[in-house]
Amino acid sequence: MIVNTNQLIANIKENEKQKRDLEIRALQAQINPHFFANALNMVSYVASLKKEENIVQMIKSILALLNGCMKNDNSLITVKEEIVFLENYFSLQKARLLGSFSVQYDVDPEIMNYLIPRFLLQPVVENALIHGIEPSGKAGIIVIKGTCSAGKLHFSVTDNGVGMDQDQINGLLSKNNTNEKGRLSGIGIANVSQRINLLYGPEYGLRINSVKGVFTTVDIYLPLTPNDGIAD
Incomplete structure (x- = not known):
């Protein structure tokens, strides 16, 4: 004892x-x-x-x-806050790449106060820029859209970079690829996809459509989460 x-x-x-x-x-x-x-x-x-x-x-x-x-990566922020975050990210990247790409926003003003997970879009646009546009060697365009459709938030990020084949898409979203990380947030696309699934269920998440040498579009589906004072 x-x-x-x-x-x-x-x-x-x-x-x-x-x-x-x-x-x-x-x-x-x-x-x-x-x-x-x-x-x-x-x-x-x-x-x-x-x-x-x-x-x-x-x-x-x-x-x-x-x-x-x-701040806490798992916290919720407004769509507006995430867009401002992207604008600052692109501002630095344009300085680094000497303005060799442009960004177009088409985000419905009606969704700006809905809540989404922090670092939702940043890893996706980072992937579009670093792995899509930079290797292409041509003037790049990234188009970011956001809307409310069928009771869901729908975002899409499209770039005119090198594109991917289906094996590359499958590898990017693979559960075995969770060690893949973004340079800024430390969160990669596979992590974003799985985080959405864990938070909201399998009916939400990422879908990737791409044509090699032409374009890549990442679609993101989320539930509508109103801002009830959690974020400004």
Whole structure:
């Protein structure tokens, strides 16, 4: 009994130590991004003094993206917030790629206040840009549409990049491909598809249609989730 009691005490102490370590790591994880944000704000201030407006705009976009990344990926945000997030993402990518692509938005204003999972569209447009348009070597176009149809939210992301065959599509959506990650959010397309299925059921999710060398369209189907004060 004494041995068991001593072992129990030792286990409790070890659990408490692990808990403290996790709490410290969690606090550190909060400090590092905020330190980075503060540093960027200082660079932005110096750039504004030197009238480097293009640098100021890039830093503003980075800060907006960083703010989104610091939040809980599983939280719900409005469609409007996700579109703003995409605009900041594209702003940085256009600077990197010297404006070699354009983006067209066709999102119904009526759906802007509905709620969707955070980082829903960003991994899809990132895939369109990085794996579709960039390898094509031609002027790229990404078209983002959003509407309400048959009681569901329907988004589509279309690019005129290199396209995919059916085997590539199957691989992209495979459950075995969950380690594939986006560069910004750390969430890949397979993760997005499975997250939607887990949150809302198999009747929702992603559908990919593509013609090799011509285009790729990713359709996303979600339930209508009204904003009841969860997000602004």
